[in-house]
Amino acid sequence: MAFSFSSEESGGNDQSVSDHSVSSSGIYWTVGAFALVSLAGIILNQLIASKLGVTSLGRYNSFLAVIIVGGQMGSAGIHGSVLYHTPKFRSESRPTGQVLVGALTATTVTSLLSTGLIVGIGEVLLRAAGNDYYLKGLHAIALGLFLYPLNKVLLSHINGLRRIRSFSVLFASRFVLLAFFAWGANRFFDGDQHLLWTITLTEVVMFLALLFTVRQELIRNPKWEALNENVRAHFRFGIRGLIGGMLLDLNTRVDILLLGVIAGSESVGIYSIGSLFAEGLYQLTMVPRYSYDPVVTHLIVEERHTELKDVVQEAKRKTYYLIIPIVAIANVCYPFVVGILFGEDLAMDSWKVFGILSIGLVLSAGYVPFTNLLQQAGKPTRQSALLGAITGVNIILNLALIPLFGMVGAALATAIAQVSLIFFLRGLARSVIGYRL
Structure with a gap:
């Protein structure tokens, strides 16, 4: 059966390794999360359009697209490797902390490289074009561009553990934070330049919240001696899935x-x-x-x-x-x-x-x-x-x-x-x- 209609939910604690049903409560949590995402998205777009105009809304969504597409490049498909290897390790009764530690190590490297490449090329092109607004915007989202792939890896690990409650709350939190910080930027600053900093602020808060959520995975049987092997496994899987991972968001x-x-x-x-x-x-x-x-x-x-x-x-x-x-x-x-x-x-x-x-x-x-x-x-x-x-x-x-x-x-x-x-x-x-x- 595709759905197991019980009161037990698949979040909070990891589900039993042998239990592969999809509980009704897990579906309800994700439905609620995406309802919240939709509501936050409407509020965010309505706020920007009504207070700053349609052109500012277009600029904001363009930079958000850069974060999403560029961040996908920075993850190098490793978040997909995590989403595959985490449940695989659970089925094989192996410590899943190994998956996460290796993935975070690998993604730190790939995200640094991709962020440097995107910001560097953007710096040259925008300075040559004399586009000061977009140049400042690129600087504003740079840290968020680096953190976004790490956050994808952390979310994928939580998803792979089938901690649906935690996943749902954290996934929805990104969009709620974007709307909240956009309201704050509009409330306390003039114009839309500070608006772009709210994207980076959101990713910083998300990173801290995600690390706190998986803290036990980082200290419970991480098997640091297997780090090199795990990093190589993530790179191999990620490279083969890199195009797919990038194109899913693109x-x-x-x-x-x-x-x-x-x-x-x-x-x-x-x-x-x-x-x-x-x-x-x-x-x-x-x-x-x-x-x-x-x-x-x-x-x-x-x-x-x-x-x-x-x-x-x-x-x-x-x-x-x-x-x-x-x-x-x-x-x-x-x-x-x-x-x-x-x-x-x-x-x-x-x-x-x-x-x-x-x-x-x-x-x-x-x-x-x-x-x-x-x-x-x-x-x-x-x-x-x-x-x-x-x-x-x-x-x-x-x-x-x-x-x-x-x-x-x-x-x-x-x-x-x-x-x-x-x-x-x-x-x-x-x-x-x-x-x-």
Whole structure:
């Protein structure tokens, strides 16, 4: 069964190693977390748009995209290695602290290198262009850019331990902190320059909270003598999954990045309102993924393939049943809700963006929870091929359609790329799991 409807939850303490059910309480915690993420995202965007304008909103979201995409480069796929090896070590009754210590060591090196590269290149280009605003913005997010990959590793380890309560609270905290600090920057400072420092401040607080949460893992059987071996294992896995890891986050931001380059910050500001609400729906379909990722690894490592098939089929069915009516209701309510929050003009301009993106989500919803299936099966190269194919479709279509249709073109390109997940995942996974998804 895909869901075990019991009062026991999978957070707090690690679940029993032999228990591979996905508890209802674990799902409720992640649903609650993503509801909070969506609410915080709405508040954040509404605050910036209403107080500082759509252009400032576009700038903020552009720098946030740099953090996410650049931070993915800095993690070098190691967070994916953690999400695979942590449940694997649990199935093999090996101390999971070894996984975390090796991953943090490796990621510190890769994040330093990638942050230095991004900031260095940005410094040269922005000084040459005389763009003082973006240069100061780059300096503001530099520390956050370094910490983001470390935070991804720490979150992945908590997820791999199936501590769903802790994972849900900490995941939601990032977006709550972004909104809270943005409110503070707007309240106590003039203009939007200080706004970008709130991104770095959020990552600093997250890093401290995550370290506190996993403190026992760092001191309980870390096996420091095995550090070199663990670091090498993470690098090997990470390199094979690097492209996939980078593209997983890039694929959710490529429309905004290309729209900003081709059409400008104002278009990004309007588009980001529609995509914000569509992202909320997308995250709702992603909620089961955080419970299923470690379960997939456990079942594959233990060669329980029939049980895995049952889990996947039931999860797909439940996800489609959930998302179809929600998307229909959301499209009806969108102009009224967004009109209240952002004004009637922005609501109408962004409604078509939301509608197109939500159609792509409806069609692919059942497969979204298993986006990481190939990685969790220990096949990071295939995972990279999957996400490379999807992102390639996304980039090509965005470049082709944005010049013709502007924001609508970006939405169409992103929706089609989302649907392509179905075909690419089914093709690549069949030989790995022995049946067609």
